[in-house]
Amino acid sequence: MFTGIITRQLLQPARGGGGERPAISLEKDQTWTYAQLAERTNRYANGLLAQGVRPGDRVGMLLSNSLEYWALYLAITRLGAIAVRLNWRLTGEELRYALTDSGSTVLCLHGRFAATIAPVLADTPVRTSIVFVLDPELDADAAALSDALPQSVLEDADPGEPAVPDPAPTDPCMIMYTSGTTGFPKGALWTHGHTLWFGAMQALYWKYDERSVHLGTTPMFHVSGFEDCVLPVLMSGGHAVMMRSTGLTVDRIVDVLRHHRCTDAFLLPATIYQWMSWSELDRVDVPDLGRVVTGGSPILGWAVDRIRTRFPKVRMEQAYGLTEGGAMTSVMDPERLDDHRTSVGRPLPLTEVKIVDPATLEELPADTDGELWTRSPSVCGVYWGKPEATAETFVDGWCRTGDLARITTDGYIYIIGRVKDMILSGGENIYPAEIENVLADHPAIQESAVIGVPDPKWDETPCAAIVLNDGHSLTEDEVIAYCRERLAGYKRPRYVVFVDVLPRNASGKILKRLLRDEYAHLGSAPAAR
Structure with a gap:
């Protein structure tokens, strides 16, 4: 279902030759059209089938930002298997935990991470490893996994449609281990339905279309680099551009924004601060940029003021959310920012929020401090293999965010801090x-x-x-x-x-x-x- 909307619907003749439009790019030097993305997805899906991957199987993804990341994710989910998106910044022991906890039996990775995972791989359920060597120098460590299969087992597979039924909306498609600020990571389990709903909610709010060109600057193993903004742009027939995972600089970001004439970008606050302090800020324009979305932590006022002064047509939109809570709960409307300077905005379409007393679990009135709860069609509702944590966090469709907050009478959310902070x-x-x-x-x-x-x-x-x-x-x-x-x-x-x-x-x-x-x-x- 999910894969079909992105890779098949856009190839229909009624869409006016949509298959030849650019779908995804990696900075300035690599681009796949929708047709190429669809073909590569089918090849990877058939290659995984040949390796014994079946519906419900977990397939680990330990890759840097790349075009192949999208094709692999779509291939795994097309088969009804579950993509386990792994943070390549983790140590070998942390990766061992995630692979073991998820029960991943196949691991696809860039060669650059082979030396990290090799010492612990035998202690995980992984039975098949597939190594991608995209850059001979960066991926030179691929030899550390001598028994791994080469990427050609996927690249050279049949490009035809896989002979398996499409997954159902309720079927799981992805596990992401929460990079929380406290405690041991838990695997948030998303279904195809959660993923589609989240993309649709964003498309409805931001009104993406075929003219949209979005730049993602964060790692694709995280929702901010994949489901946030990038997913709905592709669902709308637009063009998704990604920065490489390492060595990120303002010079490169601005160069890519100008090269692809990006209309939208997701930038973490730290990146915005670097850009607004950049020595070339007053000399280099980004004429097509109309929106910058940020999240992770509140954007500081001086940076907002500088963006407004230097790029007056750019809408600066602060988003708030968490992986298990549907990835994005609210967005701050720039037109009301001066009235609600430290707010994270109002809920996205189809999203409900309320403030609850964390001790009594009673709902509290407006302008009262308490724990923020959120409910929407994209709330995942389940932690993989952790029923007690699931019951503690998810209550009657609501996600307990763990954030202390208040909601004003006109519906604006203010995050005060973490309950535990x-x-x-x-x-x-x-x-x-x-x-x-x-x-x-x-x-x-x-x-x-x-x-x-x-x-x-x-x-x-x-x-x-x-x-x-x-x-x-x-x-x-x-x-x-x-x-x-x-x-x-x-x-x-x-x-x-x-x-x-x-x-x-x-x-x-x-x-x-x-x-x-x-x-x-x-x-x-x-x-x-």
């Missing part, structure tokens, strides 16, 4: 986002993350990890004095640390648990006054 100090609840918003207004501060560290008197007290803008300096005392004028005494950070970068997961979310571990010792040190 809330700081309890002397009986008072302190929301890190409130402190971070104050720090974001300081001209010397690029971004910050506030965590709770142990305190012998108050149980916990705030600590701010700060990244400074280039050419600026601050002291711990200056930061605390700045906060003293803007925050209640119990809310202001008692400790300040300056860092070059904040730790993030693959989706760009700050890993506060790593900061808590690193700076927990500050609780026993003398506090700055």
